[in-house]
Amino acid sequence: MKRSLSRETRMALEPRKQPRQQRSSKVVDRILDAALTLTREQGTRTPTTLAIAQRAGLSVGSVYQYFPNKEAILLDLARRWLSSFPEVIEKRIKVPRPTNRDEFRQEVRKLFIDTSTIYLDNATLMPVIEAISGNADLRPIQDEYDEQIIALYAAWLRHVNPALEDKIAKRLGLVMMEVGHACRLVGLKRDRRTFDLIEDDVEAMWLALVNPYLNLD
Template identity: 55%
Template sequence: MTLEPRRKPQQERSSRVVDRILDAALVLIRKQGTKAPTTLAIAQRAGLSVGSIYQYYPNKQAIILDLARNWLAVFPTLIAARVQAPATVATFRRALHDYLDEIAHHYLDSANLMPVLEAITLDPGLKHIILEYDEKNIALYAAWLCKINPELPLEDATRLGHVMMEVGHIALTIAVRKNHRTFDLIKNDLETMWLALLLPHLDLPDPCSSG
């Protein structure tokens, strides 16, 4: 089964059509839960003909896969924005809190995509899509930590970034299945875990305190 888009949009009009297709698919997934919407349902929701859909995607699976790619692509952008921000331990605490708020809502808004991502992870032919984003996110986490503490070895920063990513994904995947109160509690627990993990590596000794 072909899962790649038939063609990439080259013009603004084509991009708008693809956006309509993906937006419609995401709305239907949110409504229907884990059941993938049909190509006909996506076309009707988008106000397009089925033929228009097939100009860009060979099947509904390819649409869902593109949605997963778009979902994954949010994380490098959000982390990279923090890497560019002022880097101190104090600003890191606030930046981490704000970042966690953003990604938590990203999970919550697309909770029904989680089974799709799990399926991709288990598919040997598709797993590389997840891994590419994982590696990018880990590298950006490491860059963020190294900017705050230039003395932190890259190997350690990379290991910490890997733990942040894995623990964060597991915690938020669990959280989206709970009620809103439990979701918020798990999000707060995750922030506590991240800070406990990271601060010992970022809080540099004060040279003025040595006697």
């Protein structure tokens, strides 16, 4: 059963004011851009609300109009990070169907290039993502995106092989998502060379997993 955020958690972490006008949206973007820049600069240290406000060129009061605390800002960044994955998977569904394994391998490589960029550019957000995964109150936020990503992986596989059963495609999509994410987290905690080698290993595992189901020469 899908778990929803508790009322207390929602009130503590949800943005206080939704940006309904273009000017408000730009203010929120400035806050989030400043927070992301600081997390990249400071590594494992979490930026303070004051530091975020100063980097955004705003008063602390202006930041609090939109976010109740720094955790809510980081959570919104995590949401944006999670929401970037569906778009890159959808790109692979929109291209012509590969007709052989070499063409499919090229499509997998393109997906890995796009998704690796998302991980590497947002490496400092990974503690936030892991915290969401390990917190029963926050986990529904990631579950929502996980289900969307699994469905897109399944749709991609069925795009390659229209005869593939939906339940099999979803099972494969689940493994692709979980293995890819877990391995990349390990790689990010090491060095860039290790990350790249793990990426190659994950790609090989993906191909070994799905090729038997794709009916490609």
